[in-house]
Amino acid sequence: xxxxxxxxxxxxxxxxxxxxxxxxxxxxxxxxxxxxxxxxxxxxxxxxxxxxxxxxxxxxxxxxxxxxxxxxxxxxxxxxxxxxxxxxxxxxxxxxxxxxxxxxxxxxxxxxxxxxxxxxxxxxxxxxxxxxxxxxxxxxxxxxxxxxxxxxxxxxxxxxxxxxxxxxxxxxxxxxxxxxxxxxxxxxxxxxxxxxxxxxxxxxxxxxxxxxxxxxxxxxxxxxxxxxxxxxxxxxxxxxxxxxxxxxxxxxxxxxxxxxxxxxxxxxxxxxxxxxxxxxxxxxxxxxxxxxxxxxxxxxxxxxxxxxxxxxxxxxxxxxxxxxxxxxxxxxxxxxxxxxxxxxxxxxxxxxxxxxxxxxxxxxxxxxxxxxxxxxxxxxxxxxxxxxxxxxxxx
Amino acid sequence: xxxxxxxxxxxxxxxxxxxxxxxxxxxxxxxxxxxxxxxxxxxxxxxxxxxxxxxxxxxxxxxxxxxxxxxxxxxxxxxxxxxxxxxxxxxxxxxxxxxxxxxxxxxxxxxxxxxxxxxxxxxxxxxxxxxxxxxxxxxxxxxxxxxxxxxxxxxxxxxxxxxxxxxxxxxxxxxxxxxxxxxxxxxxxxxxxxxxxxxxxxxxxxxxxxxxxxxxxxxxxxxxxxxxxxxxxxxxxxxxxxxxxxxxxxxxxxxxxxxxxxxxxxxxxxxxxxxxxxxxxxxxxxxxxxxxxxxxxxxxxxxxxxxxxxxxxxxxxxxxxxxxxxxxxxxxxxxxxxxxxxxxxxxxxxxxxxxxxxxxxxxxxxxxxxxxxxxxxxxxxxxxxxxxxxxxxxx
Numbered sequence: 001x002x003x004x005x006x007x008x009x010x011x012x013x014x015x016x017x018x019x020x021x022x023x024x025x026x027x028x029x030x031x032x033x034x035x036x037x038x039x040x041x042x043x044x045x046x047x048x049x050x051x052x053x054x055x056x057x058x059x060x061x062x063x064x065x066x067x068x069x070x071x072x073x074x075x076x077x078x079x080x081x082x083x084x085x086x087x088x089x090x091x092x093x094x095x096x097x098x099x100x101x102x103x104x105x106x107x108x109x110x111x112x113x114x115x116x117x118x119x120x121x122x123x124x125x126x127x128x129x130x131x132x133x134x135x136x137x138x139x140x141x142x143x144x145x146x147x148x149x150x151x152x153x154x155x156x157x158x159x160x161x162x163x164x165x166x167x168x169x170x171x172x173x174x175x176x177x178x179x180x181x182x183x184x185x186x187x188x189x190x191x192x193x194x195x196x197x198x199x200x201x202x203x204x205x206x207x208x209x210x211x212x213x214x215x216x217x218x219x220x221x222x223x224x225x226x227x228x229x230x231x232x233x234x235x236x237x238x239x240x241x242x243x244x245x246x247x248x249x250x251x252x253x254x255x256x257x258x259x260x261x262x263x264x265x266x267x268x269x270x271x272x273x274x275x276x277x278x279x280x281x282x283x284x285x286x287x288x289x290x291x292x293x294x295x296x297x298x299x300x301x302x303x304x305x306x307x308x309x310x311x312x313x314x315x316x317x318x319x320x321x322x323x324x325x326x327x328x329x330x331x332x333x334x335x336x337x338x339x340x341x342x343x344x345x346x347x348x349x350x351x352x353x354x355x356x357x358x359x360x361x362x363x364x365x366x367x368x369x370x371x372x373x374x375x376x377x378x379x380x381x382x383x384x385x386x387x388x389x390x391x392x393x394x395x
Numbered sequence: 396x397x398x399x400x401x402x403x404x405x406x407x408x409x410x411x412x413x414x415x416x417x418x419x420x421x422x423x424x425x426x427x428x429x430x431x432x433x434x435x436x437x438x439x440x441x442x443x444x445x446x447x448x449x450x451x452x453x454x455x456x457x458x459x460x461x462x463x464x465x466x467x468x469x470x471x472x473x474x475x476x477x478x479x480x481x482x483x484x485x486x487x488x489x490x491x492x493x494x495x496x497x498x499x500x501x502x503x504x505x506x507x508x509x510x511x512x513x514x515x516x517x518x519x520x521x522x523x524x525x526x527x528x529x530x531x532x533x534x535x536x537x538x539x540x541x542x543x544x545x546x547x548x549x550x551x552x553x554x555x556x557x558x559x560x561x562x563x564x565x566x567x568x569x570x571x572x573x574x575x576x577x578x579x580x581x582x583x584x585x586x587x588x589x590x591x592x593x594x595x596x597x598x599x600x601x602x603x604x605x606x607x608x609x610x611x612x613x614x615x616x617x618x619x620x621x622x623x624x625x626x627x628x629x630x631x632x633x634x635x636x637x638x639x640x641x642x643x644x645x646x647x648x649x650x651x652x653x654x655x656x657x658x659x660x661x662x663x664x665x666x667x668x669x670x671x672x673x674x675x676x677x678x679x680x681x682x683x684x685x686x687x688x689x690x691x692x693x694x695x696x697x698x699x700x701x702x703x704x705x706x707x708x709x710x711x712x713x714x715x716x717x718x719x720x721x722x723x724x725x726x727x728x729x730x731x732x733x734x735x736x737x738x739x740x741x742x743x744x745x746x747x748x749x750x751x752x753x754x755x756x757x758x759x760x761x762x763x764x765x766x767x768x769x770x771x772x773x774x775x776x777x778x779x780x781x782x783x784x785x786x787x788x789x790x
Contacts, residue, residue: 043623044609047519047722068709068751071621089709090733093726095543098517121524122493124442128526129517129542147524148490190603194596201589201626208585208628214439215606226466228438231596233603314463314484325720327442331488338485356463 001040002251003160005078011038012061014153015054024118024144026107027054028134029061030126032324034150036252039063039079043072046125046324048092049099055112064103066092100130104137113138118146124326151332155319157346161253162369165321165348169255169367169378171209171248175199176257176379179216179246180386183261185238189231193218196246203250210249213328214256217245224260224361227354239264243363245352247328253321254328255378256350258365261386273355274362274385276308281353281364281383284316288368288375294339301353310355317351320367343370348378396435397646398555400473406433407456409548410449419513419539421502422449423529424456425521427719429545431647434458434474438467441520441719443487444494450507459498461487495525499532508533513541519721546727550714552741556648557764560716560743564650564762564773566604566643570594571652571774574611574641575781578656580633584626588613591641598645605644608723609651612640619655619756622749634659638758640747642723648716649723650773651745653760656781668750669757669780671703676748676759676778679711683763683770689734696748705750712746715762738765743773 015038019027029052035041039052039061050065063073063084070086073079087102107113117138120126135143157165179196196216203209219229220242227245236242240263247256260274283304284297298316305312317335320328328350333341335351352365362385366377410433414422424430427441434447434456445460457478458468465481468474482497502508512533515521530538552560574591591611598604614624615637622640631637635658642651655669678699679692693711700707712730715723723745728736730746747760757780761772 042625043621044612044625044721045623047609047724068622068749071751071753072618072624075618075621075624090731092710093713093724093729119523121527122522124519124522126523127517127519128514128521128523129540131523131526132516145524188603191597194593194604197592197596198589201592202586203628208583208626209589211610211625214442217439223467223470226438226470227463228440229467229470230437230439230606231603233598315487318488326439329442329488334488336485354463356466358466 001076001078003040007158007160008038008040008078011153012054015150016056018149018153019054019056019118022118022144022146022149023116024146025056025115026112027118027146027149028103028120029054029150030120030130031123031150032125033252033322037150037154037322039077041073042076042252043069045069045072049125049130051103064106098129098133100133101137104134107138114140116144117141118144118149120147121145122147148331151330154322154330155332155347156344157321157348157369161321162346164250164253165255165367165369165378167207167250168248168253171200171203171250172246172255172257173379173381174204175246175248176244176259176381179244180259180261183236183242183263184388185263186235188233188235189218189220190233193231200246200248207250210251212247212249212254213323213325214247217243219243222359225356225359227356227361227363236263241270241360243361245363245365252323254323255367256320256328256365257367257379257381258352258354258363259381259386260362260364261388263388265389266385266387270360270362271385273310276305276310277353277355277362277364278383280305281351281366284351285366285368285375285377288343288370289373290343290345290370292343294333294335294341294343295337297335298337312353312355316353317349319347320350321348345370345372396471396473398435402553402555403433403435403473406548407449410545411451413544413548414449414451414513417513417539417541417544418511419541420451420510421507422513422541422544423498423515424449424545425515425525426518426545427520428647428717432545432549432717434472436468437471437647438464440464440467444520444525446498459501493524493528495528496532499529502533509535511539512536513539513544515542516540517542543726546725549717549725550727550742551739552716552743552764556716557741559645559648560650560762560764560773562602562645563643563648566595566598566645567641567650567652568774568776569599570641570643571639571654571776574639575654575656578631578637578658579783580658581630583628583630584613584615585628588626595641595643602645605646607642607644607649608718608720609642612638614638617754620751620754622751622756622758631658636665636755638756640758640760647718649718650762651715651723651760652762652774652776653747653749653758654776654781655757655759656783658783660784661780661782665755665757666780668705669759671700671705672748672750672757672759673778675700676746676761679746680761680763680770680772683738683765684768685738685740685765687738689728689730689736689738690732692730693732707748707750711748712744714742715745716743740765740767
C-alpha cells in the first residue's frame with residue numbers, strides 16, 4: 001500500500017462529507033483514479049466494469065470487479081477480504097449479461113437499493129449502458145450525478161502525494177532532456193520515443209517509474225499545428241519543429257512537461273512566437289499564489305501577450321496529479337476565463353500555454369504546486385525554444 | 396493515411412449495411428478504434444468527447460471534436476475539411492457546457508435531428524452524461540443501441556490489416572525475448588519493463604512500433620495470482636515466477652503474447668500446471684479452422700485439461716486487432732462457452748488460457764489468424780515455462 005490506512009480513512013471521511021452535502025447516501029465510484037485514491041486499488045483492469053461502493057454509514061468501501069482481479073484487490077487495497085466481491089467471468093463483454101446487474105443484486109442483498117445513489121455520470125468508465133442497467137435494476141433508488149465529487153476531494157495534495165509528484169518530476173526531467181538531446185535530422189521519431197519511454201519507466205537509481213496516463217506526444221513539422229499526435233517511424237528533417245509533451249509518473253502520480261525543439265535555425269516569426277509564449281508563462285508563474293482565482297492567471301497571461309496579437313482560445317492549464325489513462329488531468333479546476341476556483345497551498349496544476357497555428361505550433365509548460373506564498377515548479381528545465389544547430393545525419 | 400480511400404469507403408459501406416439492418420439512419424461513433432477504422436483519425440484526443448457521424452445517405456463521415464484537434468483530423472483522415480467540425484474549448488471538462496449539446500446543435504443544423512440515431516451505449520468514450528445530454532437535446536430523435544456495431548464490421552481483417560498485425564508480432568517477439576532474457580534475481584522490475592517498452596516502440600530497422608492499448612502486464616511472485624498488475628521498482632527474488640503479457644503494436648494494430656518465467660527451478664506442482672496449460676493451448680491451436688464455433692475451441696480446451704482437475708472459469712480468448720487504450724480486445728467474439736460465432740478466414744484472436752490460483756498463476760498465449768484451412772500464430776516463440784537456472788545477482 002502506498003499510503004497508510006489513516007490517510008485512506010481520512011480521504012473517505014472527506015468524501016462522506018461531500019456526499020452528505022449533495023444528499024448522497026451511497027456513492028458508486030468507477031473512475032480508476034478515485035478508486036485508487038480511496039482504496040489503493042491498482043491494476044490495468046479498468047477495461048472491464050468495476051467499482052468501489054462508499055456507503056455513508058460503513059467504515060470500509062466495497063470493491064466489486066471481475067473474478068480474476070479480486071486477488072489484485074487483495075494485494076493492493078486496505079480492504080477486508082470480505083469487502084472484495086468478484087463477479088463471474090460470463091459478465092465480461094457479454095451481449096446477454098451486464099456487470100451492473102450484478103451490482104444491483106449486491107445492493108439489494110445488502111439493503112442499499114432504496115437509497116440516494118451517487119453515480120459518476122461523465123466518467124469514461126461509467127458508460128451510458130451502465131447507467132441504463134443500474135436504473136433498470138434499482139427501481140426504488142434515486143440517482144444523483146456525482147461526476148468529479150471525489151476528484152474535488154483530491155484537489156489539495158498531502159505531503160506524501162507532493163513527494164510522489166516530485167519523484168515524477170525527477171523522471172520527466174530526465175526523459176525530456178533525453179528526448180531533446182536525441183532529436184535531430186535523420187533520426188527516426190520512434191527511436192526518440194523509445195528512449196523517452198525507457199527513461200520514463202526505468203526512472204532513477206533510487207526509484208522506478210510507472211506508465212503515464214498519456215503516452216508521449218511528439219508531433220513534428222506541420223503536425224505541430226495540433227497537440228495530440230504521437231510519433232511515426234519517419235526520420236526528422238532539417239528545419240522541422242518538434243513538440244514534446246510528456247510526463248514522469250511515480251506510483252500513478254504525474255508531473256507533465258512540454259518543450260519545443262527546432263532542428264536548425266528557426267524562422268524569425270517562430271522565434272517571436274516562442275518568445276511571446278515564454279514571456280506569458282513566466283508572467284503567470286510570477287503572479288500565482290494562494291487566494292487568487294484560476295481565471296486571474298489566464299487574465300495575467302492575456303494581458304502579457306496582448307501586444308503580440310497572439311490569441312489563445314483554449315484553456316491554459318488544469319489541476320492534475322493521480323491518474324490512469326486516458327488523461328492525467330483531474331477534471332476539476334481549469335486555468336481559464338470564468339474559473340473561479342481559489343488557489344490553496346498544495347493544489348497542483350499543469351500550466352500549458354500551447355499555441356497551434358495553421359502550419360506550426362509551440363508549447364512550453366510547467367507543472368507546479370501552490371506554496372504558502374507563491375508557487376514552485378516541479379521540474380527545472382530552461383523555459384525556451386531548444387535549437388539544434390548541429391544537424392548532422394545521425395542514425 | 397494508412398489505407399487507401401477505397402478501403403475506407405468499403406468499410407463505410409459495410410457499416411451502412413449493418414445500420415440498415417438495425418434500423419439506424421445516423422450512427423454516432425465514439426469508440427476511437429471505430430473512428431480510426433472508418434476515417435483514419437488518429438491522436439491521443441479521446442480523453443475529451445469527440446465522435447464520427449455516419450449518415451445513411453452521405454458518402455463521407457463528419458468528424459466532431461475539440462478545436463485544437465481539428466488539424467489532427469485534417470492530417471490523419473480522408474475527410475473533406477468541411478466535414479471536420481471543431482467545438483470551442485469552453486466545452487472541455489466544463490460543469491456548465493457539454494460537448495453533446497454542440498453535437499445536438501449540429502444535428503439540428505444539418506436536418507438530422509428527427510432520425511433513428513445509433514449510439515454506442517457500452518463504449519468507454521460514450522458516458523452516461525453523453526447519453527443524457529443527447530437525449531435532452533434531440534427530443535424528436537429515436538435512439539437505438541449500436542454497441543459494437545462497427546466492432547463487428549472489423550472482425551474480418553483485410554490483407555493489409557493482417558500485414559500490420561504481422562509487423563506487430565515481429566515487435567512483440569523481440570520485446571518478449573528481451574523481457575525473458577533480462578528477468579533474474581536482483582534485477583528491478585521497472586528496468587525490465589523499460590527495456591520491453593524500448594523494444595515495443597523502436598520496433599525493427601524496417602518499421603517502428605506504436606504504443607500498445609495495454610501497458611506491459613508483469614506480475615511477479617504472489618501477484619501472479621491475478622493477471623492485471625503492472626510492475627514495481629522492487630528487485631526480483633530467487634524462486635519467483637513472473638508473468639509477461641505484452642503486445643507489439645504497429646499503426647494501432649496489435650499482436651498480444653503471454654509467457655511465464657520462473658527464476659530458478661519451479662516446484663513440481665507449478666511445472667505440472669504449466670505442462671497442462673501448454674497441452675491445452677496446443678490442442679486448441681490444432682483444431683482451429685474455419686467453420687467451427689468459438690465455443691468449440693473452449694470445449695477442446697476443457698476436454699484436454701479435464702484429467703488434470705484444473706478448471707478455468709474465465710474466457711479463453713477474444714477477437715482483437717485495431718485498438719486504443721484501455722483494451723486491445725475488439726469486444727465482439729469471445730472464446731468461451733455459449734459463443735456461437737463461426738470462425739472465418741482472417742478473423743484474428745488472442746487465445747490466452749491463463750490460470751490464476753490463490754498464490755500463483757501461469758499464462759501462455761498466442762495471437763492467431765484463421766486461415767483457409769486452419770490457423771497460423773502471428774508470433775513464433777516456444778510455448779513453455781521459461782526457467783532461469785542461473786540466478787546470479789545482476790544489476
